[in-house]
Amino acid sequence: MSSAVDATTEDATTEDAATKDAATAATDATESGAGSAGSSPTAAGHPRARLLGWLLAAAVALAAVNLRPVVTSLGPLLHRVRDDLHMSATVAGLLTAVPSFCFAVFGFAAPALARRFGPIVVVTAGMGAITAGVAARSFAGGTAVFLLLTALALAGVAVANVLLPVVIKRYFPDRVGSMIGLYSMALSAGTALAAAVTVPLTSTLGGSWRVGLGVWALLGGLGLLPWLLTLLLRRAGRSGAGSAGGTSAGAGAGAGAQAGTGDRLAITRSRTAWALGCFFGLQATGAYAVMGWLPQIFQDAGVSTGTSGVLLALTMAIGVPVSFVLPNWAARRGDQRIFVVGLAGCGIVAYLGLALAPVGGAWLWAVLLGLSNCAFPLTLTMIGLRARTSGGVAQLSAFAQGIGYLISIPGPILVGTLYQRTNGWYLPLAFLTVLLVPQVLIGLRAARARHIEDEVG
Template sequence: MPEDETQPPTRTATRPQSPQTATATASATDSPAPRTAQTASGSAGPAPWVLRLVAVGLVLTALNLRPAITSLGALLEEVRDGLHMSGSLAGVLTSVPPLCFAVFGIMAPRLARRFGPATVVCAGMVAIAAGLVIRPFVGSTAGFLAASALALMGIAVSNILMPVIVKRWFPDRVGSMTGLYSMALALGTALAAAVTVPMTDALGGSWKAGLGIWAVLAAAAVLPWIPLMRDGRGAAGQATAQQHGDAPALRITRSRTAWGLACFFGLQATAAYIAMGWMPQIFRDAGVSAGTAGVLLAVTMAMGVPLAFVIPRVAARMKNQGPIVVFLCACGLVGYAGLYFAPAGGAWAWALLLGIANCAFPLALTMIGMRSRSGAGVVRLSAFAQSTGYLISIPGPLLVGVLYQHSGGWGLPIALMAGLMVPQMVAGILAGRDRTIEDEC
C-alpha cells in the first residue's frame, strides 16, 4: 500500500523530534503492522472471517451514519406541519445533529476503552434503530427531539469509533478501508435524500412511515457486530486505546494549526448540516417538486462517493492543501450565488457545485492525519478538531431558520451561507500549511 494513504513518509525524517514526541511516537500505533502481527494479548492476527465480518460491519454502519438526518430534511415541511413547528423551532431541529455529535462524541473513546469498540458500535446501531422507530410516533415536538437525540447519540459514538476500528483490524490497509466506509457514508446520505419521498408515497403518504422505515437498515447493521463483541481481542483493542491515553499530553490549544483545523471542520460541518436540513426546502419554495428536491439533495450528497477517494489521495501528495481548500470554497460560492439568483433554473448545477464544496469533509479528515507525527497526536487532534468543530457548527442551521422565518424568504439565509465560505477558506488555508502540531506545541 502506498505510504501516502496514511501518513506523509517524510515527517519523521525531516524534522527533529523532542523527547516527548519520540515517546508518543513509540507508544502510538502508527507503524504499519504486518498481517500476522501479534496483538497485545499475544495471539495471532485476526482470522480471515473476522476481517470479512468487520468489513461488512463497517459498510453497514457507515450507511446508517446520515439517513436519520437527510431523510428528515427531505420531509421537513411535512414534519413541521404535522408537529406544528415554527421556522425557528425547525431550525433548532436541524441544529440537534452537530450538538449531539459534539456532546456524545466525547464519550466514545472512554466507552471503547471500557467495553471495546465493537460493543459500543453495536450499541450505537441499536440506539439509531430505536430512535428512528420512536420519533415519528411520539406525537409531540419534545418527544420527536428526544428520540432524534437518541438516534444521533448512536451516530456520534459510531462516527468517532470508525477510524479506531479500521486502525485496530486493518492497520496495514487504513487508506483503502477508510475510503470504503467514507464511500458507504456518502452513499447512505445520498440514498436517504433521494428515496425518502418516493418511499413515503409508496407507504401511503405518511411522513411517519417514511421516516420510521430507515430503522430497518439500522437494525441490519446490528447483526455483524454481535459475534465481534465476543472476539477475544477486546483486551488488545483496549490496550491500544490505553497506549494512546498514556502518551505525553500536547497542549493542543497552543497550536494555530489545530485551531485552523477546528474552525475549518466546524464551518464545513455548518454548510453540510444547513444543506441537509434546508436545501430541499429552498428548492421546494422555488417551485421544485418535493421528489425532485430530494433528488437534488441526493446529488449534492452523492458527490462525496467518488470524491471521498480522490481528494484524500491528492491531498496526501501535496505539502500544502491550501489550493484544494480554495477550489472547494470557490465551488461553494458559485453554488450559493446560483441559489440566490436562479434557484430553480439552474438547480442541478447548483446541487452539483455545492456537492463538490461539501467534500471539504474528507479533506478535513485527511489534514487531521497529516498534521501530527504520531498516532497519539492524531487521536488528540481529531478529538479537538471534531468536538470543537461541531460546537462551532451548532448555531448555523438555527440562524438560517430564524432568518428564513423573519425575512420571509431565502435571500438573507443564502447570503449567510455564502458569507461563511470566506472564513472557511481562510481557516482551511491555515490548516493546510506544511507543519505539525508537535512543532507548534
C-alpha cells in the first residue's frame, strides 16, 4: 500500500473512529493494559506481548470478515425469507435500511461505550451480538422478531466497525497502514464470501433459509474466540504486571491526551462538511439498495438464485482492489471531481442496463455497480483531504458519516415500496439513476480543494 493510501485511509477511517466525539483520551486511559500494551502489543519482545500481538491481529481480521455477512448473506435468500415470514416488499425494503440506521445510532454510541468499558471489551461484546443475532434470527417466527434480531446483529457490527480502527491505532501504532490494509481486505472478503456461497451452502445443507442464514453464526463464533482470549490474556497480564501496568497506563493516558488536543470546529458552518455528509448519504443509499435488492432484480429477470448470489459477490469483490488504488489516485490530484463523475457514470450505465437488458449484460452491470459503489472509499479519501489536521479530519469524518447514514435510511425503503406497487424494477431503477444526479452535483462541491478550517474560521 502506498503512503498516500496510508495517509488518507488512516486519517479518514482510523482517526474518525478513534476521536469521534473527542472520546479517544478516555478510551486510551481505560484501555491501558499489561506490559507493552500501552504502545504496541509487540513492543519489548516479551513472549506474552508477541502472543498478544499476533492474537489481536487475528482478532481484527476475523472481526472484519464478520462485518458484512449479516447483510450480504440475506440478499440472495430474501425472497425465501419474505415468503416464509409473509413479509411485504416494503418491510423487505426496511430490512435494507436497517444497516444504515444501526450504523448511525450505535456508531454514535460506540465512543461513549469505549470511554466507559474500553474498545476491546466493547468490540468483544459487539462480536457476541453479531453471533447471537445471526444465530437467533434463523429461528424467528415472525417479521418483527426477525427485524429485531437483525438489528441486534447490526448493532454489534456498528460498534465493531467504529472501534476496530481504534484498536489498530492504539495497539499497532507503528503498523497502522498494514493493519488497516488487512482490515479492509478482510472486510471485503467477508462481504463477497457471504454473497457468493450463501445459496450453494444453503442447498448443500438442505435448502432451508434458516440454516443458510444461521450457519454464519459459526463464523461469528470463530471471530469472537480470539477477542475472548485477548481479554483473558490482558487480565492475566494486569494481575502480574505490577508496576509495568502503571507505566503502560501513563503512556496510554499521554497518548490519549495528545490525540484529544485541538480546537473543536464549528463544523456545521462548513459548506464542504455538509456537502461531504450529503455525498456520503447519497452513495450509501445506492450501495445498500444494491446490496439488498440486486439478487432479487436478477432473479426476477430469470437468473438463477445461485448465479444472482455470485453476481452480487462480484459487485462486492470489485471494491477489494479498487479501494487500494483509488485513494492513491485521488490523493494525487488537487480535487477529485473527475472521480465523482466517473463513478456516477458507471452507476448510470449499470442501472439503465439492469432495466433494459438485465440478463444479457448481467456480468457487465455487476462490475459497473461495483465500480459505482467505490464512491465509499473516495468519500473517505476526500474527508482526509478536506481538513488540515488529524483533529479536523476526525470531526469532519464523524459529522459526514453520521449525517450520511441518516440520509441513507429512507432510500432502500422507498425502493422496496416502488417495487411492491409497480411489481417491477423500472421505477425503482429509475429512482436510483436519478439519485445519481444530485450525488454528482453535491460531489463536485465536496471534491473541490478546500479545507473546512478556512470555512469556519
